[in-house]
Each structure stands twice: as structure tokens, then as C-alpha cells.
Amino acid sequence: MTSEEVLEESPPSTVGDTSVIKVENLKKIYEAKLGFFSTIRGKKVKIRAVDGISFSINKGEIFGLAGESGCGKSTVGRTMLQLTKPTGGSVYFKGHDITKLSKSETRSLRSKIQIVFQDPYESINPRMSVFDVVAEGVKINRKALGVKSEEETQDMVQKALFLVQLIPPEQFMPRYPHELSGGQRQRVAIARALVLQPDFIFADEPVSMLDVSIRAEVLNVMTDLKNKLGLSFLFVTHDLALAKHVTDKLGIMYLGKIVEIGTSEEIIDKPFHPYSQALIAAIPVPDPDGRKVKVFAGGEVPNAINVPSGCRFHPRCPYAKELCKTTEPELSLIEGEHSVACHYYEEAYSTYRARMEANKPSPLTT
């Protein structure tokens, strides 16, 4: 069955929706046995990795999901790709709920929904040439892609390499991964995803293993693919400075929940949630006369087994009050596309503004 046939058989459940991919109340709860005694007693704990998340990604849009390690951002992507089954909620691809599909149906959708892994030194087989790496997916999906001859495969690989700026493609095709730089490897990984003509690519921290000087090679390729082909991306990152320049929309995650969501500019320039504020204030600025880092939140991220009551961020939040301990705030729209889940965001934001302004050197002194 081709991906088109799969999509035709399951009728779209949302009408008038322009998103390429959309998640609704997505949950992934792992069960684990911790320690020797709970193992023999069969006692399990619940790890709430993703705890009810909703967002949608439109055609030609890069959606960023940012947060600290362990917040569940990569699990969201893996669940969207059905690499792990969600515990609850739905993932709609072009309006069809793909969590309800059988294994073989999911497999035929794979070419449309692709992934680029974090580490190009691990994700590419060192014994395969660039051509073989990129062509492998075409060979497996030959029928679905309508590929009839070896020449066609060759053409598709060349085109994909061209699109990721590995030019001239003929020169790169016979090379082996060890002959490539980290940035080139990651572009091969993108070409491998691209050759299957996907609509959506999940890029899981695609540049965090690369040196700063070559990151832009990879990120600019992503931006170009978005603009030229209308591809949609989920871009998972822990680096908000990068996210600002690469993503169109941004969700900030904390302990399995999105605490703030909006356009990237809205969030970086006007962070409403105290956690987003703490993240931004903690990022050093590459200018010796610029503002210095500020610590706006104490402690560290707790584990996802003992999730705090009420607002999950309240034990670390400088603005937390009684209400925050008992009642979990809902994400609510404030302005434009900008939503935040905080009872006291107005107070938090005005304090944040004042503290950040106070830290700037006055223009007269420089």
C-alpha cells in the first residue's frame, strides 16, 4: 500500500485544518521498575515524559521545541513519528489520525514523515558510501515512490544531494563518511530523509554535536528546504539563541508540558513564563560589554516521576504563590499567537523587563 492509499482509507477527522502535522493532548508515560525490591514486588513507577501536549505545524514552517534535558522534547518527536506509541492523545498527519494505523500502514507512511538524528557520527553507517546511504531508502520504498530503474534512483540521489548543497553530487556520491566533515555528514543525513519526498522532518538537535563554525551549513539548508519545497520541520533544541534564528514558532517545554508557545519573536523578545525568562536570562551574550547572565531560577529540573503539584515549575519559581501549588495553570492565549501557562505572568513579565533593562550598560558609557 502506498502512503496515499493509506491516507485515503482513513477519512480526515478534522475539516478545514491547514496543518501538515498536528498533535492533540499527546501523552507518553513510561512505566519502570526502580531498584531491586520494587522489581521483585512488581511495583512500577510512572515516568510522565510527555504529559498532554498540543500544537500544529503548517506547511513550510519550522516549529521549535526547546527546553532542558529530560523535559520530554525529543520524546514528542519520536512519538509523532510513531517510533514509540503514545500513551494517549492523537497525531494528525494531513488530517488523519496516524496513531490508529496498523504497523504496515505506519510503515508505508514513513517516507512522508522523516527524521534527522542528533549525531551524524553515529547515525550513518561508516561502511556505506554517500550514494548507498541516500539510495537505501529509495530502494526499500521503490514501489511507493514509483521508481522503476537504477537511473531514476541515481537521479533522485543526485537531486537530494544538490538540495543539501553537496555540490557537485557526483563528487560526493562515492565518498565514505570518514572523508566528510561533521556538517557534510549531517547534510547527508538530511539528503537521506529528503530523497523520500517527505512532507515533514523531525530534526532532533541536528547541530548540537557540530562545531559552531559549521552549524550554519546545516541550518541554512533546513531553512532553504522550508522556503523552496514548503517542507515542515519539528526542530528540537536546547539552544534558544539558535532557535530564534531558525524557527518560525516555538514551544517551551518543562517536565513534559508546553508552558509557553507562540512565534519565535514573541517568545524570545517577550517571554511571559518565568521559566522561559530564566532560560533567556541564563544565556551568555557574545559581547563583553553586553548584559551578563542572570540566575532567575534556583535548583535543577526534578525527575518526571515525582511531578510537583499544581504548576510544575512552582518549586523553582520566584513568583510562586499558594494558587500555584494547588492549581495547574492552563495554556491561555494572551496576544497574537502567544499563549502562556502561568497564573501570574503579568507580574513576572514586568519584573523581568525591569531586571533585564537594569543590566544593560547605558549607551553613554561605551
Next chain:
Amino acid sequence: MALLEVKDLKMHYETRDGPVHAVDDISFVLEKGKVLGLAGESGSGKSSIAITLLRLLPGNGKIIQGGVFLDGEDIANIPESTLRKDIRWKRISLISQAAMNALNPVFRIGDQIREAIITHSEVDKESAEANARELLEEVGIPADRYSSYPHELSGGMRQRTMIAMALALNPDIVIADEPTTALDVIVQAQILVLLRGLQRSKKMAMILITHDLSLVAEMCDNVAIIYGGQIVEFGSASQLFHNPRHPYTIGLIKSFPSLEAKKSRLSSIPGSPPDLVHPPIGCRFAARCPYATSKCTGQDPHLDEVERGHFAKCWYAGEMHL
């Protein structure tokens, strides 16, 4: 006299393919109470400089030439036993990158600090223990965590423990090798603020080794940019960030995304770092440099002064600008 002066230091790793020129003619000075940044990308040799200074080299690492003068005394050529007894920890200590793994998992963190103190000074067990508790408090760990084991601590707490240990003997210089790389951004900020505070209050000198230019801007007085085992530019932080003269420094600054800049297309430096087994004859950056001429590929430029206290290793440093 400078607190630390490194002169023409060369260190090679012997490999089957030939020597790797990891530290190649490095010279710099570090003044008392100042923070010097050694910034470069992976494989540039920045961490090799740290372990060469302390002579913590692996078996195949050989110091070929050069001196490391601490208060005028050359510690590159003193016996290992003297170095261990009088220099490491006492005068120069190291905060390493892998704080997660640098602590011994089977000993209590307090005891590990206490042992470091006892080994390097003539104090009894009780006062060393009291000292260890004070140090823990100083780095923001409640003293009652003295009896905790490393696995009971978070990543940030373990890095704080490493900092406490590095400060235990009141060294003149602390070398911090990527002290926050493995940490999340909020914890990184906590550690940076702690390090900066301690460095100032104790008037210690510090060498901060990092790949992250924004950390350099945050912490350092002076900066050396390392490329291919060599210093390609040296100057005050403000000189380097506002008036960089080496094309590599310029490229690096441009490829750094800033949270405060307008949303824009990022730039990169295409290509790969040089092979340090067979380094190029001319400038090591020439193959990736947008301005390289035949002079650059044929002759290695010197690290020349372009303005007071500001040096660049480029034939065209005078014409370069951001």
C-alpha cells in the same frame, strides 16, 4: 613579573602515522587575578594546552620544547615528584569537563575533598574536615551533604563539588576546562555566577578553556583564539569582539547566533580544521580562509602586534575587520 608565562611551548602526541602537532609554539602570559580564555573548536588543541601546563599528559604525549614559568620558575622542567607535591592543586588546580566522572563513586564527596586537603598540606583530619564543610557551603552545597555520594547529587551539584575541591588549597591559578559544557543552561548560569564570584573574591587567576565565545565574553579579561594547535589571535576581550583582526576570529563571531540580534541567516566557515599530523606549510587557516592568497599558502605568518596588547597571526591583519 607575570604570574604565569608560557613560552614557545610545543607538545606532540606520538601516533603510528607520525607526531600530532597538538600544541605548536604557544606563548602567553597570565597576570595575577585575571581571567584568560582559550577559545577554539574541537581538535584545536585547547585542552591539550591545559594538560601540558600541568603535565597530565597521556603516555604518547611529549613536551618537545618550551617553558612554563610560574612566578619565574620553570615548572615544565622540574621533576614529577616536585610538581605533584608543590604545584598541582596547591598552586594550579584543574576543573575538568567531565565532572560527572571525575569524582570517585564509592567515596563520600566531603571525604574526597578532605583527602585532597590532607594529601597536599600538613593539617590533621578534623580541621581538614571542617575546611571541607566550609568549602561545600562556599560553593552553594549545604554542609550536611558532606556525607552524600556522587550518584546522589545532580550534575550541577557534582560540578560544584569539583569546584570546591579545586579551591581547597587556595591555588593561584584555576584551569577550568569546559566547566559547564555538560550542564543545562540555567545550571550553567548558576555555575558561571559562582565561578565569577569566587574568582573575584579570592583574587585567583583563571584559565577558561571553552568552545563557546559567549562564555569568553561573559567571563574573560583576555582571550587567545586557538586554531590548529596555535594561537591565531590574542587580545583583550573587548579588542577581540569589537575589532577582530584574524579571519578565523571574524568567521567565528559571525557564526555565533545571538539572542539579542535581529533574526537573520547564520554564516559559517566552510571546510574542516587542518590535519595536525601533516600541518600545511603556510597559514593553517588558509584552506578555509575567504581572503587567502598564494603568500598565505606558502608562508606561515607571525603572531604580530596590531595594536597595543592585540596580536594576530595573519599576513593581512591590518586590513581585516568585522
